[in-house]
Amino acid sequence: MQYWINQNGTQAGPVTREELEKMAITANAYVWRSGLDDWVEITELPEVADLVGNNQPIVEEPEPVAEPETEEPIVTDELQQGEETIPPIPEGEEPAAAEPQRAYTRPMQQLEGQPMPECPPTNLVWAIIATLLCCTPLGVVAIVYAAMVKSKYNQGDYAGAKRCSETSAWWCIASIVLDLALSPLVMALMMMGS
């Protein structure tokens, strides 16, 4: 089974579970493997969720003295984990066998289409509609974030693209909500004035 991992904007893959076990993985990492529609947070994928927090102190510790001591337990740890998780892997063997050729020929930064999932929605249309229908300048901010979605995606930063996509959607919603909330206020002020 091949995995792609995106952590703090840096993407790596394809990697096997064994390679993932050697990486320092935090809970905010996204992972993808064939069979998934979209990237998921690593904590949502049970087969690799246990890797969160792995190797954290070991990677950050530069002291060479600690290495020989800590290395042994890691190796046994890996073996144990590997043995435990072997059963679910055979299910995905077919797609995994078909994929490597395609996947390995791609440079990591240009993962377009496959194996990278579809670009998250830019929400550009909604930003345009919000700008022209609402009277607060918030729609303009939504357009800015809409522009950033695709450029982040093209850089291979899927997590960043997804964040911008959500941000642009929230600015559209904020624009509409603020408008609906402020309009009655303005109407009331006008009536008081006249």
Added chain:
Amino acid sequence: MKRAVIISGILTVAIVAAVVYFCYDPSESQWFPQCVFFKFTGYKCPGCGTQRAIHSILNGDFAAAWHFNAALFVAIPIILLFVVAGWCRQKVPALHDKLNSPLVAIIILVLVVLWWVGRNIVNV
């Protein structure tokens, strides 16, 4: 399923809004939302006049609509293009990709800002 609910929701709102804007003139009724930006700053926002323009378009008066908000005439074809590209995303992915590129978004951003500043200078 979720998608169908969202689409039917949007359609319902659009149809109700169309009926309301067809029957009532926002410039004669005080029950339509007023532009907050215009009230506080005295400057027009990019969307000022859209309600009156939609009312005019629905009643076939395109000259009046152009006068109320000319940007709408540019925006409507663009919005329709985006909707069509979204529908045909599987068949024609290139169109969807091009429309959602950073370049298009930046062009739209520049146009919006130019329209915003320009309409307040020339007063249109």
